[in-house]
Amino acid sequence: MRAIYVEHISKSYGSFRAVKDLQFEVLGGEIFAMLGPNGAGKSTTIRMILDILKPDTGRIEVLGGPINDATKDRIGYLPEERGLYRSVPVLEMMVYLGTLKGLSAAEARRRSLDYLERLGLAENAKKKVSELSKGMQQKVQFAVTVLHDPDLLIIDEPFSGLDPVNTLVMQDLLLDFKKRGKAIVMSTHQMQQVEEMCDRLLMINKGEQKLYGKVDEVRQQYALPAVRVEGQGDWSKLAGVDHVEASENGHQATLLYLKPNITPDNVLAEIAARADMHIRAFELAVPSLNDIFVQVVTGDAQHG
């Protein structure tokens, strides 16, 4: 099922073009990363998907059609700058926001208690939001976002400010949603999380689409004609190696750039055949998403 379909949308604020001709789709059962530096147009795009803003040109379908009040009830949205009613008891606020999404009060209450239990916040139900720690507040915010069991979840920076334990709790919840066929869009700067969790990604810079596709494929696209090795030996003696370079990320790793028509397998075989070389690690020089991100943004992307 196609959760989001964005067809050539553009949006300008006065003379400033915030979004230029974006086209992408998000499928049910996948976690979709929306990446880009600050001010790239991510928030504007999300707001257009949520019908807060109208695109100047282009078309957006959400959950099978143009967005309407009924589809809004099937969306869960956690904005980047998030907040809660500070002076209202946690449970009461959750029930209120749940009913605004179309749940009955009784159902909202049942689910709220359920989530509070799952997130280890059961004893805080009667407390005011202002009495909770920041991490607790964030978990409550997440619970509010998913209370109505949305088919499409849009989350801005889901892990910012969370400790490692709570990050795991949150990851499990998101993966659980994915397993149940829901679509999840997450906008984040934490590339590590994207590599670990996301199926596909869209990267925009200055309102334009830069990268779009499966996370692995995008990384492959940026793979260097090189292998990264750790071990002992004078790697430059290898016949298949063009030149050698110290790896930027990796303590003792070295990048071996391959001559044309040489595969990593050839090099590995050569190393194995030689007695004066020992390897501890051998891998394709696929850059991290972080590197790709920096490359794209600084504008000197070297397609391989």
Place this chain on the structure above:
Amino acid sequence: MARIWLIARHEYLTNIRRRSFLFVAFGIPILTIAITMLSVTLIFNKDSDPRSLGTVGYVDLAGVLHKQIDQPDYFRAYDTEAAARAALDAGSIGAYYVLPADYLKTGNVSVVAKTDIPSALGNAFDAYLRANLSSGLDAQVVKRLQDPVEASIRTLNDGRVMSENEIGGLFVTPIIFMMVFLFASQSTGSYLMSGLVEEKTNRIMEILVTSVTPFDLLFGKIIGLGLLGLTQLVVWLGGGYVTLTLSHNFSFLSAITIPPDLALVAVVYFLLGYFFMASVMACLGVIVGSEQESRQYAAIFTFGFVIPVLFITSFISDPNGPVVTFLTLFPLTSSISVLLRMSFGSLPTWQLIASMVILLLTGLFVAWASARIFRWGLLLYGKRPSLRQLIRVVRRPPSMATSATGEQNA
């Protein structure tokens, strides 16, 4: 549509628990009742009870009281001043009056007491003297002598008829209404505004606008807080009723009666005026950055309530003059003006209807314009829009403004 009620209910239930609301709504009436009861028991009862000194003696050297007509049972005659003095010293009487031999010529009366004389005792002795001095005259003449003027005031222009005692009420009723209006609408209006400022500041607004329409949000808030204001009004009027009942002995206060037609018009004007004001407050709440700043704008409405009271003399001396007519029709001042004129009884029906229609239409227009600005400004942060920008928004509404990029799309 159902979500309007959810929002209204939430606004009502969260704000009714505010400490400031509880204080204004319940604290002030309780305080008023307490003070009234205190003054009634401490000051008034003592002064109004002619028996508070016990038996009171008198020495009639002028010979005018020998018939003892209508003598109260707590008066006792003494033949000599010395006897009366002895009784006072012995404590069997609390005070004694002396009518000297030349009383008829001079009117001099002396009173001897160890404490203050309650004014009611003075009145009782006066009445006793009058009854005896006038003995032998026609009974009707005696009655008139006792109470020569029983005035009934008929206010100008076919107004209400009220007895002498009620004149206090003439001024007090509308001023009380003004205070109640002022407090009730100011507090609920400022809750409306500060609630919106809070929702914008903590960004919960983004969640709200993806759950409900701006229209639901605006009217849900207006209805919820309107019911809150009404609650306050009811509590206060109930408190006022209790106060009046308790202080029934105060001739001044007991004169304040609230005629049912006036109460009805008051409630209608409260609702219309509140609707008008709340629409503006909501609009200000979304475009003004801070709660502090929003309070300054809210003061405009305070002026609307206070100005008619400043012109109160015009309302009495020239009730059909241009100033009063203007204040009656102008939507900011009409609520209080109509109440003032109704309690003075000088409001022509056409003006009442015209004033209501004007207030209703202005309210609807302002609500409509506010809804547009409200929708536009919900997610606007930072720079405050100019008046020209706002007018453009009302005339040709764009989609919501956001500050995602620091720019506005008006």
